[in-house]
Amino acid sequence: MPFDVARDPHSQNDLTAVFRSLADALDPVHDVIDTMDLLVEAATRFTPAVEAGIVLADDQGRLHVLGSTSERASDLEEAELGIEQGPCLDSFQSGQVVETADLRSSIDRWPEFAPLAVRRGLRSGYAVPLTLRGQRLGSLNLFFDRVGVVTDEDAAVAQALAEFATIGLVQHRALAERADRAAQLQHALDSRIVIEQAKGALSYQRGVSIDDAFLILRRHARATGSRLHDVALEIVDRRLTL
Numbered sequence: 045m046p047f048d049v050a051r052d053p054h055s056q057n058d059l060t061a062v063f064r065s066l067a068d069a070l071d072p073v074h075d076v077i078d079t080m081d082l083l084v085e086a087a088t089r090f091t092p093a094v095e096a097g098i099v100l101a102d103d104q105g106r107l108h109v110l111g112s113t114s115e116r117a118s119d120l121e122e123a124e125l126g127i128e129q130g131p132c133l134d135s136f137q138s139g140q141v142v143e144t145a146d147l148r149s150s151i152d153r154w155p156e157f158a159p160l161a162v163r164r165g166l167r168s169g170y171a172v173p174l175t176l177r178g179q180r181l182g183s184l185n186l187f188f189d190r191v192g193v194v195t196d197e198d199a200a201v202a203q204a205l206a207e208f209a210t211i212g213l214v215q216h217r218a219l220a221e222r223a224d225r226a227a228q229l230q231h232a233l234d235s236r237i238v239i240e241q242a243k244g245a246l247s248y249q250r251g252v253s254i255d256d257a258f259l260i261l262r263r264h265a266r267a268t269g270s271r272l273h274d275v276a277l278e279i280v281d282r283r284l285t286l
Contacts, residue, residue, distance in 0.1 A: 077110070077111065079209075080098050080110050080111030080209065081111050083096075083098060083111065083184070083205050083208065083209050084096040084097060084098060084111045084112060084113050084117075084184075085113060086205055087113075087184065087186055087201075087202065087205055088113050088186075090201050091186060091194070091198040091201055091202060092188055092190070092193045092194070092198065093170070093186035093187060093188055094166070094187060094188060094189045095112070095113050095114060095116060095117040095120070095166065095186075095187040096112070096113050096117065096184070096185060096186050096187070097109060097111060097112040097113070097117045097118065097120075097121040097132070097184075097185045098110045098111040098112070098174075098182060098183070098184050098185070098209060099121060099125065099132050099136065099182045099183055099185070100174075100181060100182035101136065101180065101181060101182050107125050107132070107133065107136060107182065108125075109121045109122055109125070110182070116164055116165075117187065119164075120160070120161060120164055120166070120187070121185065123157070123160055124157055127156045127157060129153075129154045129155075129156060129157045130154055130157040130161075131144050131154075131169045131170075131171035131185060132171045132183045132185040134171070135171035135172065135173045135183040135185075136173055136180055136182060136183045137180075138173070139173050139175050139178075139180050140173065141170070141171065141172050141173070141199075141203075142169070142170075142171040143169075143170050143171075143194060144168050144169040144170070144171075145168055145191060145192040145194075146167065146168055146191045146192065147161050147162050147166060147167055147168055147169065148162055148167070161187070165189055166187045166188065166189060167188060167189055167190055167191050168187070168188045168190065168191050168192060168193065168194075169185065169186065169187050169188065170185075170186040170188075170194050170198075170199070170202060171183050171184070171185045171186070172184045172185075172186075172202050172203055172205075172206040173206070174206055174209050174210040175210065176210050176211075181210060182209075183206075184202065184205060184206040184209055186202055235272070235273040235276075238273055238276045238277050238280055239258075239261070239272055239273065239276040241276070241280045242257075242261055242275070242276035242277075242279040242280050243257045243258050243261060243276075244257075245279055245280065246260055246261060246279065246286060249285070249286075250286070260286055261275060261276060261279070261286070264286055
């Protein structure tokens with residue numbers, strides 16, 4: 045969901061409001077995409093950056109664009125990942141801040157990316173890794189239309205935004221993992237209840253013990269290549285008689 049903050053780029057209260065919104069965004073009801081969108085927007089409002097983007101690594105370590113301030117930023121990030129060179133990639137791989145004071149002087153380092161960025165009207169960059177206890181999650185990338193404009197204050201704001209991004213990503217991942225584990229556990233519990241009901245029904249129908257009823261249930265499941273839960277459900281729903 046969107047976040048409402050003041051729009052004066054020179055207001056300290058505005059920056060405070062942004063961080064308050066970021067803190068609120070850690071609530072499970074907020075979508076991680078909304079949080080990242082707020083972050084890249086804040087990066088261009090509270091630093092001289094004209095564009096910003098966030099890239100995130102998947103389980104295989106491949107980076108994907110998670111948020112950007114514009115199509116120009118998104119296209120540049122996608123191109124950077126496609127050609128596998130640029131500040132965000134270096135920042136992610138090294139776990140260090142990558143400051144590019146002048147992209148025109150970085151052609152030897154990034155022979156394809158640097159000219160591409162310059163053609164898009166960008167002159168310098170500042171990439172901050174998203175890391176937590178040695179785990180690299182992605183990077184926050186700021187781009188500027190002037191050379192060497194990052195001050196200590198700008199760097200501090202970028203670092204703070206990157207840390208919020210990291211916290212947000214870790215929290216959302218943890219919630220998703222817990223939700224997945226909870227769903228798996230609930231499914232297992234529900235399956236066990238259905239199987240117990242089927243065992244009781246078979247025991248009554250066949251006049252056998254609960255243990256023998258389970259053996260009958262299991263034998264049929266294996267013979268037909270079915271899951272125990274599925275066979276049990278058919279018995280409980282009276283769609284199958286053994």
